[in-house]
Amino acid sequence: MTTRSASFDEDRFLFQGSGWQVKRLAGDRDLGRVSVLMDACADYIEMMSGGPPGPTEAQDFFTAAPPGKKSDEMLKLGVETVETADLSLVGVAHVCRDHPERGVWYIGLLLLHPAARSGGIGRAVVDGLNELARTEGAERLILSVVDANEAAARFWRSVGFRPTRALPPVRFGHREHSRTEFALSLR
Secondary structure, X not given: OOEEOOOOOOOOEEEEEOOEEEEEOOHHHHHHHHHHHHHHOHHHHHHHHOOOOOOOHHHHHHHOOOOOOOHHHEEEEEEEEOOOOOOEXXXXXXXXXXXXXXXXXXXXXXEEOHHHOOOOHHHHHHHHHHHHHHHOOOOEEEEEEEOOOHHHHHHHHHOOOEEEEEEEEEEXXXXXXXXXXXXXXXX
């Protein structure tokens, strides 16, 4: 069960569960924490790009946006554990509201620290994001998964997303990937 905040304020959580919370991130405040997380997620970055995390990996997270959108229109989210006095960033997500059309939210990334994977936090974060999107008027969530990332495809299926269509290949660093679009109706 997740609890939701009533505001998109950067200093307040957007939603939370037992032992974790999701808040907006800001590049000027959170760049170092995102950089540490990206280094810890080298397995994902190497699978996607063919190389280790680069020096701009964290900055790229904050500037990424789909065509026609600005990075400041994106929700740049951080998943923090709250079980100790120090908040620990264990995941990031970026989400674009009303893209590619009104009522559709596009999940550009959900990335968890390897130690936080397979423990249920990803499912709980997606449940919270679904509720947030629904209450903000979204009718559907979409995302794309590179075909080489079979674990991600299994995860998204397990939380209710279904493949909808094949997408054209795209290059990430030194690798080109075929992709599949996944969608979840919020009605």
